[in-house]
Structure formats: structure tokens, C-alpha cells
Amino acid sequence: MSAFKPAAWPRKLRSQEWFGGTSRDHIYHRSWMKNQGLPADLFDGRPVIGICNTWSELTPCNAHLRDLAQRVKHGIYEAGGLPVEFPVFSTGESALRPTAMMYRNLAAMDVEEALRANPIDGVVLLAGCDKTTPALLMGAASTDIPSILVSGGPMLNGWFRGERVGSGTALWQMSEAIKAGEMTREDFLDAEAAMSRSPGSCNTMGTASTMASMSEALGMALSGNAAIPAVDSRRRVMAHLTGRRIVQMVKDDLKPSDILTKQAFENAIRVNGAIGGSTNAVIHLLAIAGRVGIDFSLDDWDRMGRDIPTIVNLMPSGKYLMEEFFYAGGLPVVIRMLGEAGKLHKDALTVSGGPMWDEVKDVRNWNEDVIRPVEKALTQQGGIAVLRGNLAPNGAVLKPSAASPHLMKHRGRAVVFEDIDDYKARIEDENLDIDETCVMVMKNCGPRGYPGMPEVGNMGLPPKVLRKGITDMVRISDARMSGTAYGTVVLHTSPEAAVGGPLALVRTGDMIELDVAARRLHLDVSDEELAQRRAEWTSAVAPPSGGYARLFHEHVQGADTGADFDFLKGCRGAPIPRDSH
Template sequence: MKYNLRSHQWFYGANETGLLHKGALRSAGIDMDNYHGQPIIGIANTWGELNNCNISLKEVAEQVKEGIYEAGGIPLEFPVITLGEELMKPSAMLYRNLLSMDVEENLRSYPIDGVITLGNCDKTVPGLLMGAISANLPTIQLNAGPKQVGVHKGKRLGSGTDLWKYWDELRKGVIDEEEWENIGISLSCGAGSCNTMGTAATMNGLLEALGIMPLGLSTLPIDADERAAINKEAGKRIVQMVFDDLKPADILTKAAFRNASTLLMALGGSTNAIIHLTAIAGRLNIPIYPEVFNEMAQLVPCIANVQPAGSYLIDEFDRAGGIPAVLNRLNTVLDGNTITYTGQTLGNLISESIAIDEEVIRPLSAPISPLPAIAILTGNLAPAGAVIKVASASLELLDHTGPALVFNNYEDMLNRIDDPELPVSANTVLILRNTGPKGVPGMPEWGMIPIPKKLQLQGVKDMVRISDARMSGTSFGTVVLHVAPEAALGSVLALVKDGDLVSINVMERQIKLEVDDHELQLRKQQWQPIVSLHKRGYPALYIREVLQANEGCDFDFLKPKNKEELIFISPTVGRS
């Protein structure tokens, strides 16, 4: 037997281990009596009852298996850690890199020739792909889709976005606790990801542009009949990809990442995508931050009229044409020659995808917000960059200078934000620090600092807010995020004092603390680092190895530094 496939090393060994390996699968109920060298296809599943977004992936796996069997492959499903955005504390982001390691090491150590990864919730999407890239075996990624839309008093509710708005109404006393609970019931409208252009919808959509997910799949409702056929077809296709040796590194070129960045701007998508795309590209040693994002931001405005930047929800966006229609709108700035997992070019696949509703998917000539949709700012307050989602910010605050009010951590902010004596005005710049990758750890979505209650009662709806944290893709406002380096490293962010003037100018991509260098040096001499409580285990590893936001918050030891480190090393197959 010629060992053409990776799995053949396990099953056609020159000693007793081949028999042993086939026997292990036979004992697990896999038909190895008729095995004659078929490809082994792994199905990495993030299903779990702790993650309501991903509950339906169990059914997706079964549909994929049908296609794999039909194409002559052998499917082997295996669990990987599930990252549930709503229940995981302090943040699912803390465990994104762990999921990537889980995927990579399963693919490294088991007899797998290709893989279909199943995710849906925010961090499962990039975590799965990062691991698959590092393994560099033929890969297709599938999702489960957005949840149904809940209704409260006749209003269709956007996941996250409307929650934050009603929370402010509760704090102001506009609604009572009973109505608040009823809103919660309405929002509990079944399994699936957020039905707004949050991180889940953004990242799944970007995977379509990258060429690693079926076009049109990401926004299909979770119960759409078309999903079964697409999932089955993906199962068939992955078998052929193994024979064609079509791997992530062949598909995910710099041009593909430029396409994804272009789509991100057009969607007015989640700021989290900046971190995730940077990390995904980093696994291939492809630099994209900040140059690619800045370039695309200058070319492409937000044209997807979807919450939180716009008005509609994902089901309406899908009916209007979804991701393929947006990509078709962008055909003059996309590289249509990039190869997708289908073997066809992106340009060929989107050529007939037309927007059905021009109010939901606008022409480039009639965007929902001016350029840029997302901007990366730099200056002495963020030497390595900070991110603002301009599409959901207040135009009058994009060029602003005001006195700082500093919260040293999340608990400090929660304890003081509604204090009626808080020394704050509408002109104040709210600063939240020590909430970055190392500082918490995990860089939670705490950046959309609530508008202080005393100002809300005065009618203030937005303020400039700056932090080294992230914010939910469903959030909104003039919020500057991902300040790098973070405060926990003793950066300038750690040195800001109440009353210091802070300025942002989004059009000039500037963010500045108006304090002279000599004064900052004196403050730095007095700065004391925070001592972490994490002395062992995964959080301690995270703090030690995590890179800053401008490098995607990946682990240093997972990111290749040169071509040699891109090589995936399989184990020596023999006795365990």
C-alpha cells in the first residue's frame, strides 16, 4: 500500500500498530472492516449545553457526515472546548487561544486528513480557524446561524444592541423591573448567534470572504431548510480537498485578508474582528495591522444597514442578499482571483449575487455613514494603535478634547458610575484601564462604559470613552478600544490622571494625552504594576504569553516568526 494520505501512517504501519489502530476505531463503532485507505475527515465540534449559540451544531455534524460518507470518506467527530460568550467569565476571549490549541493538537495527534470545523458563537469562529491554519490540513468551516428575532411590545429586538438600550432605560427609571424581566424573556428566543451585526455575524461573514466558509451560509436563519444541503455538500467537498491537497495556506493569502478587511468596513462590523483577523493572519506570518485595515477603511464605507450601525436585523439582511450581495457590491475593490475552498475564485462565485433590497444593502454611492467605518488611531496615548467603530459613533464627538475621568479597573467603574456626585460633564472623556489582555486577563468586553446616570437624566446619550478593553460587536457609541500597549504594562494609559486633557481626531487618526513628556516620565517613575492573583494554570500561561491587541492577542509561542515555523510537524506513528 502506498502511503498517499496522512492517515495511512496509522493504518498501514509495518508493525502491529496498524492493526491496533484499526481495531480502536472498530471498537468505537466505525466500519473498519471495509476500510481500504479512504480519507479520514475530522469534525471539530464546539457543541455544548453551556453554549446556547452552538446547540444546533450536533445536527450540523450529522448532515456533514452524510456528505463525507457519500464521497467515500470516513467522518470522525471530536469535541473541542466551547466558548459561550454569554456565560464564560471573565471573557470567552481568554480561551480563544486555548480552543485553537485544542484544534491543532487534535489534528496533530490523530489520524486525520482533513477537517470540518463547526462553530457559531463569537470566539469559536476565529479560535477554530486559527487552530486549523496551524495544522494546515484541508479545512472547511461551517456555522449554525443567527437566532430568531424576539419581540417586545411590537418591537423586533436586536440581540445585545437593544439590551444595552433597555438597560439604560432601567437605570433612568423609564422602565421597571417587571418590564426588564419581560424583555429578557423576549430576548430568549431560541438557539443561535446574535441577530445583529455583532462579532458572530461579522466573523462568520468574513470567513465567507476569506474563502473558507460556503457563500451565503453565515446569515441563513438557524432553521433554514437550505442549511442541510449546504452542510452535506461541504462534507462531500472536504473529501475532494484532501485528494487535491488544498490547504488553508493555499486559500488564506494576503489578498484574501484584504478582501475580508474590505468586507468588514462595508458591514460596519464588530471591532473584535480587527483583533481576530490580525491573529488569524498572524498564524500564517501575514502582517495586516494597521496598514491593510487603514487602506480598506479609506476605500469602503459602511453599506450594510444592520444594527448596531444601522436599522435592520440579520434575517432582513439575509433576505436582502446577505454577504454574497455585499461582496458583489465591492467587486471593484476586491481581488476576485483569490481561491476559495471550492477550488473556484471568489469573483466567479459572487458574480450573480445581487442585492434585493437597496435600503438594507446600500450602493457604495449611498452609504449609511461616511468614511471610515472603522479607524485605527495612534498617538502618545496609543503608540501601537487603538480602534474606534466610526459607523456607530456620534459625528460631533469624532474631533473632541475633554478632561479625563479615570477608572482604574472595572469594579471601580461599576462602583462609581452612577454616583450622583461623580465629577463629570458631557465634555468629559471617560477612561477605563487595566482591562486589557494581561490586566484582567482576557480583555473582556467592558469598553462601552455606561453613560453616568446623572448625565443620562440630563439627556446625554454619548460621550468619548477610551479603554484597553474590547466591546461587544452589538455595542455602539464613541468608544475607543484596544489601546496598545495596555495599562498593565505601564503604558501612557496607566499614567493618565483625572483632569488631564485627552483629545481624539478620527479624521486625522490621532489620539493624544495633552501632557508633556517630562511629566509623563515623572509619573512613570511612580507607577507600580498590578500584581496578578493568577500564579498557575491556564490564566498564568495566558498572562505570560499573550501578545498585545495590535498583534491579535495571540500567544507568542503560537505565532510563527519565519517560514520554518510555519511547517506542521506530525507525530511519529508507533506504539503509544
Template sequence: MSRKKIEDLRSQRWFGATDLRSFGHRSRAMQMGYGREDFMGKPVVAIINTWSDLNTCHSHLRTRAEEVKRGVWQAGGFPVELPALSLSEQFVKPTTMLYRNLLALETEELLRSHPIDGAVLLGGCDKTTPATIMGGLSMDLPMIYLPAGPMMRGHFGGKILGSGSDVWKYWAEKEAGNITTAQWNDMEAGIARSAGTCMTMGTAATMMAIAESLGLCLPGASSIPAVDAAHPRMATACGRHIVEMIWQDLRPSTILDRKSFENALIVHNAVAGSTNAMIHLVAMAGRAGVKVTLQDFDDFAQKVPVIANIRPSGDWLMEDFHIAGGIRALMSRLKDFLHLDAKTVTGTLGEGLEGAEVYNDDVIRPLDKPIAASGGTAILYGNIAPDGCVIKPPAAEARLLTHTGPAIVFDTYDEMSAAINDEDLDVTPDHVMVLRNAGPIGGPGMPEWGMLPIPKKLLKQGVRDMVRISDARMSGTSYGACILHVSPEAHIGGPLAAIRNGDMITLDVPNRSINVALTDAQITERLKSWSPPPRDFPRGYNWLFARHVRQAHEGCDFDFLEGSKGIPEPEIH
């Protein structure tokens, strides 16, 4: 492989010329206290940092950026930190999904408009992983993704707690009158004990695992807990390695291909990953010029066993998963499924798995003793969802995977939220709860409303799961018989908009179908008299989003950002 020379560095267009403009670039760098020896003739590495004071998952990334810089300096590069939009799943409303594409766009433009030769992307909290990677793929400079890592295990009353998953579980018990307010307050203080992402196999952990399985992380990076001493060492290693990648001109377009994304599909199923991965991986693949469809998810789900025994589908948490060997150990058990010759930032996937071992067979199961033999996710089609929808079967009560019941329909989240607390609500355990107008445009941004709460009336009867359908998403830490991402969404006239209270809905996961007992003609006739709730965005980002976002089965990317075609470099004058 031929290596770049100093004059080949992109940053030299800013710093290496002898014209007046380069004089200004160098003098301004010196204004910040740098000497010529700091930046002249060295690769410039951007550290895209999604830290903020309101992103609890990323509260350690301010420090990690400094540790990445240390590695860049060690390898003879020049590090520069570029702050980017921080998408806190806890605080950003109505949903961070509304802003995923904005962060992707910002990442791409930060890299394009500055004198950057390569990048280390810092993220982890749900949408920051796909967003920064999407932007990096579109810019196609050498890059490494550094995952924020999961937080420590939570605890309450001597029991281990998992963020998200156990919140929903114990909230149901509180609403049923089985947990006191004092106990609930104790849980509140013990469930999130450190920096880092949710420590269940939610969207954050899923997408970090996918980033590594794609080959965009250093081996073993995705499962290191955020506050483990190995994490800052990994950050520094990323800083060192990105400099070498720049000299090799090792860009995403030279790494990623169909094999890479098939590896990600395999790992996603083996960990019973978040349903949100359907949207993100389709969008990421699109940026890399690779076609991934919902059917791909279902095809791999039917042949790859679930071997990560992690909540919400299993028993353990991410800290336990890391101690058991982490993602490298899991992939070592999947060697017969994986493309070991797929390229990565360090060589090949197979080379990155050398020496990997599983240290706990209950956390990372042998292939002959899986959590489920197949079916980590299932893609359903029918007259409710012509373009597909998704369910996570291992996270639902098995009895509900084949079910017929009458619909109880809610047009808005507020309407649903008020109704479920009404103990006179006409609802039974057999009902199918339907929430619509919560999709990409109707939400807006497809909020995590898909795990509709069980009505209080039923909670008191001991009901803990029932069939729920929506064009929304749900948190990857959630569970239950929730059918999500119904496409096309109701707000643009999808069949979900035609369903009325009492219509009989049949869910058949084994046969991958979801249907309402209406003919096509009846659905068409009902839609003639239907109109969506008002959703007027006269200006700003919401206006842009509503006009250009794709539907769920297409990855919810903006139509003008799809594809791998490059954009011309900026003029330096």
C-alpha cells in the same frame, strides 16, 4: 491538479499499514461497530465541534455535526466528531478572549494527534471562529469552516429587537426610569428566540463574514440563520466538499495569501464590522504567514463604503441581511474593490459570486447610497496609544468624534461600576471616562468592558453617549464613542497608566489622533511612581497566558504560536 491516491492519505499511516500498531487501530475502530469497509482506504474527516450545553449560540451544532457526517458518508469519506472547547460569550468569565488561544491550540493538536486527513470546523460564537481557524491554519490540512449562523430576530411590544445592541439601549432607558421592570422582563423573554449567534453585526456575524470572504466557507454559508432549513443542507454540503478537497490536497496554505486578507478587510469595512476583528484578523493572518497591521484596517476603511445597513451601525438585522441576498450579494456590489481571482475552497471568489443578487436596496445599499462613504473603523495614534487604538465612528454620536474634555479615571472595573451609580459623582457630559488595567494581561484576557456605562446621573439628564477610553475590548454589538484596545496596555506601563483625573484629553477622529495634554517627560515621570494592581497567577492557564500573550495591535496570539512554520508529524509506533 494531481489527485491523491489512497496510499497518500495521512490516515493510512494509522489504518493502512500491516504492523502491530495498525492492527490495534483497526481493531479499536471495529470495537465501535465499524467495519473495515467504513474506514479502510477512505479519507478521515474530523468534525471539530464546539457545541456545549452552556453555549446557547451553538445549541444546534450537535445536530449539525450529524448532518456534516451525512455529507462525508455520501462522498465516500469516514467522519469522526472531535469535541473541542466551547467558548460561550454569555457564560464564560471573565471573557472568552482569555481562551481563544487555548481553543486554537486544542484544534491544532486534535488534528495533529489523530488520524485526520481534513476537517470541518463548527463554530460561530465570537472567539470560536478565529480560534478554530487559527488552529486549522497552523495544522494546514484541508478544511472548511461551517458557521453556526445568526439567531432569529428578537421582538418586544411589536418592535424588532437586536441582541446586544438593543439590550444596551433599553438598559440605559431602564436606568433613566423610562422602562418598567415588567417591560424589561418581557424583553428578556423575547430578545433571544432560537439557536444561533447574535443577529446584529456583532463579532460573531463579523467573523463569520470574514471567514467566507477569506474563502474558507462554501459560498453563502456565513449569513444563513441557524434554524433555517438551508443550514442543515449547507452542513451536509460541507461534508461532501471536504472529501473532494482532501483528494485535491487543497489546504489553507494553497488558498490564503495577501489578496485573501485584503478581501476580508474590504468586507469588514463594508459591513461596519466589530472592532474585535482587528485582533482576530491580525492573529489569523499571522498563522497564515501574511502580515496584516492596524494601519491596513484604517487604509481600507478610508476607501471602502459601509453598505450593510445592519445594527448597531444601521437599522436591520442578520435575518433581513440573509433575505436580502446575504454576504454573496454584498460582495457582488464590492466587485470593483475585491480580488475576484483570490482562491477559495470552491475555486475563486469571483466564481462563488456568480448569480448573486441584492433583493433589498435598503438592507444592502448601492455604492452611491451607503450608510457612510468611508470610515467603518478608525485607527488612532497619539501619546495615549503609541501602538494604536480603535473606534467605530458610525456607531458614535457625530458630535463626539472631535472632542476635548477632562479625564475621569478608573483603575478597575469594580471601581467604575460602583461609581457610575453614584448620583453625586462629579461628572459632566464633557468628561472623558477612562478605564485601565483591562487589557490582555491586566484584564486578564482583555474583557468586553470598553463600552463603559453612562453614569446614572447623566442618563437622567438625557445623555446617551460620551467619550470613553480603555485598553479593553467591547462587544461587537455595542455602540458609542468608545476608544478601545489602547496599546500598549496600562498594566505593562503603557501611557494610559499615567493619566489622572482632570487631565485634558483630545479625541480627533478625522485626524486619527488621541492625546492627553501631557509632555513625554511628564508621562515618563508619572510612570516612575506607578505600579500595576496585583495580578498574580501562580499556576495554570492564566500563568501561561500572562507570560506569552502579545499586545492588542499584534493580535493577542501567543508568542510561541505565531507564524506559519509547521511542526513535525507525530510518530506512529
């Protein structure tokens, strides 16, 4: 890749179409802005920088972003820009129903249209909670104005009775322990206070921390952004420096399309394998790539991530949390180690204006139990395994670093749940015909089947199995799984059941074969029998009556391509709108 060549400066900026003249329309635009107490010389041709803020008290992970926005503003003013903060739809993972994923595309539309319609020359994307990061990157990629992301950062470690408590991960563990009779409800309630003890997003390598890492690996955030705890003063410094940097990016006309190349996505895949990142990153990176028109598929995930060892010892794959990851050196150490192993496109351009390698080549690893040498990796075959077969012709995914080795090759009898409600109604029934050798199958929880594709793929095990000391079983669905979760869980099975994918045809008693090494997921039923079942099949999912849910149902694409809307694919740019005044 050739070195980036800055554009000449000064040049006429997009915002000057609104503010840069003496006509009635120019005065109209400026005068209304000045009612906020802005001096006239702020409209003298300096870049107008948007601060796209997903702050919301209904999104606890992002509830501290107002303070970071002020730090970004300081940096923008220092560098000679005019900061303008604006809100966008905030997809809060912990409270939003039916699932935050349903609203990722809505938030991305909000970002895109806000950038396109307003006098903005560049934008700082303030994100944190799981879906806010991909949504903001998707919207910015579609508009393609200079953009840079700064994360809110993870919360501090949780501690309960001398043990680390990982947000999400501990919740799943303790919930299963109660069903197994190993923990009391009172202890569970006592542990609640220890789970989320500071501002910030999940302190495990869940989806929030994974997507912060993906932003840095893609080159869309400053080096070191991903791991700084939310309450650490260095998080504020990162926001301040990001504000400074975006002004120079506007001067250089450094856009997402310059950074989000095929090489950048390949780097991100490898980083995701090394950190034991969330399976949700698969869907989000596919969607982001679709916005910039990059040829990027599930096959790339398997090809680029298959031989990547998982070296970051964090929950849910390992034992530490994001706070220790930061103290050990954070993501720059991981990127450096991949580069030294010949598994990184070192010259990939970043928002710094230079190649990624320049940012990481001199960093040090301060804790080799947190960021392990390759020979001591959690698993030598990390990454995301992409499975195919007659049960998943378009692909399904599994996270090897969070799975049980003894289940990576397994043949078992299917126990089928028609949807999440059927699962909840039957899973604790002592008469349910199931044991640890079975394969749990859940249908109708994909993008259309259960609007938005909820994080229910890591189905809890039946209590009667848990009481035997069993902690994992093979589970298959068209749903997603929280990045904080774990287990031998096959996800994103495509095509999904609601559109007639083979998953819809599975019946209790069928035999299913899983072979992760061979990347195979096979339903042991004859083609003739499957054809007969298909002829008898009708979808149990009715289209929503209207509103955004209807739009989602009619236009969402499959998980194998990113679950984006069909009409949002591609980079549409940010044209100068015609003035209507």
C-alpha cells in the same frame, strides 16, 4: 493568482500511516476504531475527515451543532470519506468567566493538537459563538491540513411590542433606558423572553455574525454560509454540502495556506467595513494571520478599510437584523458590490477551489434598504479607524459606523477609572464630577490587566448624564467592546495599562483630544510630566499564581498583534507522529 491545480489522486493519505497496513500497529489502530461498528472497507484508503465540534450546552449559540454535525457526516459519506466527530473546548460568550477571550487561545491549542495528533486528513470546523470561529481557524491554520468552516447561523429576529429586538444591542439600550428613567424594570424583564427566541448566535452584526462573515470573506467557508438562520433548513443543506466539499479538498490537497493569503485578509478588511463589523474582528484576523505567517498589521486595517462605505443596515450600526440580511441576499451581495466598485481581489482562492468572484458575480440584492447602494450608505467612511498618538503609540481602534458624528472630533476632561471594579463602584454616584463633555477613561482591562481583555469598553454612561437625554460620550480603554454594542468608544489602546502603556499614566482632569479623521488620540500632558508619572508608576496587576491564567499572563501578546501567545505564532504543520505502540 494562478488557478489552483489539483494534486494527483489516489495518493497516500496521512491517515494511512495509522490504518493502511497489516502490521501489529496498523491492526491496533483499526481494531479499536471498529468497536464503533465501522465496516472494514472504511479503512481502505479513503480520507478520514474530522468534524471539529464546539457543541456545548454551556455555549447556547452552539447548542444546536450536534444536528449540523450529522448533516456534515451525510455529505462526507456521500463523497467517499470517513467522518470522525470530536469535541474541542467551547468558548461560550454568554456564561464563561472572566471572559471568553481568555480562552480563545486555549481552544485554538486544543484544535491544533487534536488535528496534529490524530489520523485526520481534513477537517470541517463547526463554529458559532464569538471566539469559537477564530479559535478554530487559528488551530487549523497552524496545522495546515485541508480545512473548511461551517457556522451554526444566527438566531431569528427578536420582537418586543412591535419592535425588533437585537441580541446584545437591545440589552445595552434597555439597560441605559432604565438608568435614564425611561423604562421600567418590569418591562425589561418582559423583553427578556423576546431577546433569544430560537437556536443560533447573535442576530445583530455582532462578533459571531462578523466572524462568520470574515470566514466567508477569507474564503474559508462556502459562499452564502454567513447569514443563513440557524433554524432554516438551508443551514442544514450548507452543512451537508460542506461535508461533500471537504473530501474533494483533501483529494486536491487544498490547505489553509493556499487560501489565507494577504489578498484574502485585505478582502476581509473591506468586507468588515461594508457590513459594519465588530471591532473584535481586528484582533481575531491579526491572530489568524499570525498563524500562517502573513505580514498583516493594524496599518493594513486602516489603509484597506478607510474608504469603505458601510452599506449593510444592521444593528448596532443600523436597524435590521441577520434574518433580513439573509433574505436580501446575504454576504455574497456585499462581496459582489465591492468587486464591482474595484475594492476586491476577485481572483482570491476559496474553499470552492475557484476564485471568489465566480461565486458572487451573478447574485442579486433583493432589498436595497437592508443592503444599501453606495450612495445611500449608512456612512461613507466605515471600516475600523486606527488611532495613534502619545496615548496609543501602538494603536487603538474605533468603529465609525457605530459612533456619534458630533463626537468624532472632541476635546474633553478625563474622568479616570482604575479598573472595571472602580468604574462599577463610582459610575452611579451622583457626586461624581462628570458631564457629557468629559472623556471616560478605564485602565487595566487589556489582555494582561484583566485576564483575556473583557468586553467592558462600552462603559455605560452615568445616570445623571443619561437623564439629560445624552446617549453617548467619548470612552477610552484598553478593553474590547461587544460587537453588538455601539457608541464613540476607543478600544484596544496599546500598549495596555498593565504593562506600563501611556494609558496607565492618565489622571482625572487631564485633557484628551480625539480626532478620528486625523487618526489622532492625544493626551495633553507634557513629556516631562509623563516622565515623572512613569517614574512613580507601579503595576497594580499581580501575576496569577498558576494554571492556565499564569500561562496566559506570561505569554499573551498585545491587542495590536492579535493577543495570541508568543509561542503559537507561525504555521507548524501536521507531521506524522512517531508511533509509540
